[in-house]
Amino acid sequence: MFFKRLAAAAAIAVSGALPALPASAGQTFDAVKAKGYVQCAVNTGLAGFSFADTQGKWTGLDVDLCKAFAAAMFGDAEKVKFIPTTAQQRFVALQSGEVDVITRNATQTLLRDTQLGFNSAGVNFYDGQGFLVPAKSGIKSAKELNGATICVQPGTTTELNLADYFRKNKMTFKPVLIEKLDELLQAYAAGRCDAYTTDSSGLAAVRAGQLSGKGEHVILPERISKEPLGPLVRHGDDQWFDLVRFVLDGMIEAEELGISQANVDEMAKSDDPVIKRFLGVTPGYGKAMGVDEKWMYNVIKQVGNYGDSFERNVGRNTPLKLDRGLNALWTNGGLMYAIPFR
Numbered sequence: 563m564f565f566k567r568l569a570a571a572a573a574i575a576v577s578g579a580l581p582a583l584p585a586s587a588g589q590t591f592d593a594v595k596a597k598g599y600v601q602c603a604v605n606t607g608l609a610g611f612s613f614a615d616t617q618g619k620w621t622g623l624d625v626d627l628c629k630a631f632a633a634a635m636f637g638d639a640e641k642v643k644f645i646p647t648t649a650q651q652r653f654v655a656l657q658s659g660e661v662d663v664i665t666r667n668a669t670q671t672l673l674r675d676t677q678l679g680f681n682s683a684g685v686n687f688y689d690g691q692g693f694l695v696p697a698k699s700g701i702k703s704a705k706e707l708n709g710a711t712i713c714v715q716p717g718t719t720t721e722l723n724l725a726d727y728f729r730k731n732k733m734t735f736k737p738v739l740i741e742k743l744d745e746l747l748q749a750y751a752a753g754r755c756d757a758y759t760t761d762s763s764g765l766a767a768v769r770a771g772q773l774s775g776k777g778e779h780v781i782l783p784e785r786i787s788k789e790p791l792g793p794l795v796r797h798g799d800d801q802w803f804d805l806v807r808f809v810l811d812g813m814i815e816a817e818e819l820g821i822s823q824a825n826v827d828e829m830a831k832s833d834d835p836v837i838k839r840f841l842g843v844t845p846g847y848g849k850a851m852g853v854d855e856k857w858m859y860n861v862i863k864q865v866g867n868y869g870d871s872f873e874r875n876v877g878r879n880t881p882l883k884l885d886r887g888l889n890a891l892w893t894n895g896g897l898m899y900a901i902p903f904r
Contacts, residue, residue: 588801599641602628603661606646609771610876624665626871634809634857639864650717664794669719683807685792688888690785692762697780704784708733713755723787770881812858815900816867823866
């Protein structure tokens, strides 16, 4: 019997075919389905990533990702609830069950996985930590910050990277630790700090939106860390993890396949078997995920592919004016590479 099972497994491995099995039930997955919406931890306000206007409407790259989960689960991208959290609050919110997923420019690290009990479900923005200084300071390099006072949020990889960088370069600094971003930026703007440090995308966001005076602040050229930012979920629920991961991968895959928010209805008429499976015209992927066969069609139709979201929120025609850089598709020299949909 053992050898029969081994032979069958070998045959499947060679053929690449697997039986279409429904996803097993999972605690978070079932709870999200029962309550009828997805709860996401987002930033308290970071332009381009998660930001609420005066009417309470949330927009941003991370906001779009949360909406994509809802589109996949319910066929409705508006079935979401955004929970604004500080850098320290976000992890407690996920551990306690207050939120279902963190979509809040969170860096994926070894200890956050092992000690905090989280699973990293892909990367939706590759970043690196930098420094922002007043233009009038004349500072051109981070190596000129020896002895500086630096604003930084506590409970972040930013705080740890800052200490490592100065120690490595045999420099000293004085940290100003303030948890709330708006209060931290007020301290920087008031001159309490010589520099402000966070992910370079965050520096671009605050320079474009939350700090007054166009051209009065300079982002220094050094990047002192790797910051793979992406959604985090709790350990122990593979079905919810699978949905979160493959929705993100699906947005990346859609861009590679040339399927956008603008052309998804036309692409659904394609004879390409890969596109037909991806958009649910040919069934199978939805059943495997435990959702409707049109799950990725709904994501692309209502939210867009990864490139749609990037350009709308942080791209060259936005106040942030970011190039794709590392966040370009792998076919265009970037790091965005989706797990195959097979």
